[in-house]
Amino acid sequence: MKIATWNVNSLRVRLGHVLDWISANEPDVLALQETKLSDEKFPVAALAEAGYEAVFAGQPTYNGVAILARRATLGAPTAVVRGNPLFPDEQQRLISAEVGGLRIVCAYFPNGQSVDSDKYQYKLAWIDALTNWLARRDAAAPATVLLGDFNIAPEDRDVHDPAAWQGLVLCSEPERERFRALIADDFVDTFRMFDQPERSFSWWDYRRLGFRRNAGLRIDHVLVDARLAPRVVACTIDRAPRKLEQPSDHAPVMVELS
DNA sequence: ATGGCCCGTAGAACGGGA
Secondary structure (H helix, E strand, C coil), X not given: CEEEEEECCCHHHHHHHHHHHHHHHCCCEEEEECCCCCHHHCCHHHHHHCCEEEEEECCCCCCCXXXXXXXXXXXXXXXXXXXXXXXXXXXXCXXXXXXXXXXXXXXXXXXXXXXXXXXXXXXXXXXXXXXXXXXXXCCCCXXXXXXXXXXXXXXXXXXXXXXXXXXXXXXXXXXXXXXXXXXXXXXXXXXXXXXCCCCCCCEXXXXXXXXXXXXXXXXXXXXXXXXXXXXXXXXXXXXXXXXXXXXXXXXXXXXXXX
């Protein structure tokens, strides 16, 4: 079973890349962030034709998340929850559903803009609320996979230039503390279960030739319930779509479960 | 050189992203 996440930075612009990528990689589940689409504009038909059932929570212009499930292997997602019941929010950043015997939680964490901004305080509160909500989950419920754009580089090795980024948003210690608290004993960062190339990143700035210089950050993550860890056989970042014309600034991250 | 690019909503620049 293959489970992937991808911040597409506009599903309208990136629909072709998404269709090509799912055709080439055949993920069973694909979580999308920054669809930037109101729900009536979601490309249900194109994805259905590609073999995927979608659930989504969108709004105009900003944010927007979705979970795609491969119909042939999984059918449609069920028990869909939009947002966090503990954190009423007009920004569409969270959707979860049961797929293939798992609880898939697709998250688009706030960016935070800068550590002295109101948006940073909103980011910290949003993360705390997510942590609290996930901590309350029923032990009898399906095992959880939490994946998406966390907008946090957990460690210095996830940053192309740790000195330049020291203390800045995405790398600040309060954000990293919250990443660790979210994981605690409950989740595993699947990427770090395996030997990985040095300087592995999932996002590169459009400016200043960020991708060519590999000036990136690892901010997109797939966390699995600790009891799923024995089933994880791989976690990889696919840089290929970042090389295409008019790419998303994020790369897909994919986990394979046995 | 402290900004560079990209997206959506505009219907010109601007907010937001990271």
